[in-house]
Amino acid sequence: MTENNKPKNFIRQIIEDDLATGKHSRIHTRFPPEPNGYLHIGHAKSIVLNFGVAQDYDGQCNLRFDDTNPHKEDEEYVEAIKEDVRWLGYQWAGLYFASDYFEQLYQFAEELIERGKAYVCELSADEVREYRGTLTEPGRESPWRDRSVEENLDLFRRMRRGEFEDGSRTLRAKIDMASPNMNMRDPALYRIRRGVVHHQTGDEWCIYPMYDFTHPISDALEGITHSLCTLEFEDHRPLYDWVLDNISAPCHPRQIEFARLNLEYTVMSKRKLTQLVDEKHVAGWDDPRMPTIAGLRRRGYTPASIRDFCSRIGVTKSDGTVEMSVLEAAIREDLDRSAPRRMAVLDPLRVVITNYPEHEEETLSGPNHPKDESMGSRALKFSRELWIERADFREEANKKYKRLILGGEVRLRNAYTIICQKVVKDVSGEIKELHCTYDPNTLGRNPEGRKVRGVIHWVSALAAVPAEVRLYDRLFTVSAPDGDKDRPFQEFLNPDSLKVVQAMLEPALAEAQPGDRFQFEREGYFCRDIVSKDLVFNRVVTLRDSWGGG
C-alpha cells in the first residue's frame, strides 16, 4: 500500500521542478558504491531513493562502482553488491565502473593542466598537511604550484609511465589555498600507486584518480541529471562544480545531499561492520544480526519490507536516528499479510491428556491464515501427548494471566480445550509434565456454560519435528553504540543477541524450504535459514506484544 503512493521529499520536489521548467526532459540517477564492503540498510535508503526516483519519473538509474582506490576494493564485493541491488528489486540501466573511465579521466586531467588549473606537486603527504593550514588559518601555496604547463604535462605523463615512487608526487588542482573550505585548498587529483593490482584494470595503471575528480566526471559522462549523495559531501559540492566548470564536460549534473540513515541499537559504518566480522562478534557479513542487506535477507526480511521502511523514514537533510521499531513494523506488516501460520513450541513442556485414548492419533486442520481463506489450510496431528510452551503454564496466577493454570481451562489453538488436573514435578521441584483432560465437544465450538480464558499453541509429541530455532535480539544493549567517545562500540555488544533453542514444530514445517517464512503463532515470524542444510529457523521479529507479562 505504502509503496503505491509516491513519497514526497525535497529531492523529488527539485526533480519535479526541473521536469516542469524543462531543465530536464528525462531523469538519470546513479547508485555509486565503492566495492570495499557489503551493502547495509543505509545503502538501501540510497538505492531506494535513486532507483525509486528513476522509476517514478520514467527515468533511469545506473549502478556504478566507485573503484578508484585499489587498496581497499575487491571483486567479491562487486558481486555481493550486484546481488543485493537485484534482491532489493531493482534493475540498473547501465552497469559501470569508475575505472572504465580511467583513460578519459586521464585526458581530462591533461586538459586541466593545459588550462593551468592543475600541477604536479612534490610535497610529501606530511608536508601537504602542514601547507594546508587549519580550519581557522589559511594554508600556504606549494613551492611547485607555478610550474609551466609543459613541465606539468611532462611530469604527469612520467607519473603515468611509472617513473616516480608512491607518494613522491601528486597531481593537484590549482584553486585557493586560503579558501575557508578545506576541500578547495588545492586538493589532490591523482596519486601514485605502483605495484597494486586493481580488480578491474589489473596493472594497467599506476596512478589513480581521487574521488573528487572522478565522481563529477563519471556522472557527467553518464549523463546523470541528479547526483544524490549524503550530507558529508556537502562541502565537496564546490569542488564537484569546479571540476566540471574547468574541463570540457558533456554536461553538469547537480549534486544534492541528503542525511544518511542512522538506526538505533546497531552500527552502520563499513569500518565497524568489518570489525564485527573480523573480530568474530558475528558469524559473517550475512549474520542475521547484521544491518547488512545480506544479514537482513538471511534474517528473513523481505525486499518489499525494506523498500517500505525506506519510504517510511523519508529523505531530508536533518540527521537523526530511526528507531528499530520502524523497521520491525515494516516487516510485521508484510509478513502478517503473507506468512502462513504454523505452531511451534520453543520451550517444550510435556502434557498428557489422560482421557484421550493411548495409541490414537487424529488429524485436525488449521487455516494457513486467519483472514485469507485462499491460503488454504494444513493438517494438524493430535494425540494423547503434546508439547506446550513452558511459559504457558503456571500453577497459579492472577486474572490477567490468560493461559493454563492448575485447575484451569484453556483452548488449544485449532483443537480442544483442556483442563489441568495435576502437575508432575521431579525431585528438584521442576515441572516435568502436566496431566490434563480434554473436552471432546469443544472442537470448533465453545463449551457450554463456561468461558475459556485463553488460547495456547501446541504440537503433538508423536508427530513433532524437532528443529533448531535461533532467536535474535538487538546486537547492542544501547541505542547508540558508537556514541561514546571513551568506550569502543564493542563494549556495548549484547551478549544475548542470539539464543539457540531446540524447538518442537508441527509436522507441516518439515517441508519448509530455505527462505520460507511463517508466523509461529503467538511467537513471531520465522524464516527457514538459507545457509544451513539442517532444519533451522531464524526469528525475523517477534509479534507485537501488548501484554505486560505480569
Added chain:
RNA sequence: UGGGGCGUGGCCAAGUGGUUAAGGCACCGGACUUUGACUCCGGCAUCGCAGGUUCGAAUCCUGCCGCCCCAGCCA
C-alpha cells in the same frame, strides 16, 4: 574562535504567510478475537529560544542557543 549544514510531539516526517499543525512508528485507553496477533475506534505538539515585521508566522527578518560535517596522496 574558519566554512558548510541542521533544529516541527518519545522517534521519523508533511508543512513553502491565513489548515482544528498531515501521516507513520511508539505509547495510553477501549471494541473485537480459537494468535495477549491482526483489525477497528479514541487519546497524544503551537513548531530550539528571544525579539521584530504583519490584520495574521512553524512559515519572513534579527540575535542567540544546541547538534552534525570538514584539516586522507579514503570514499
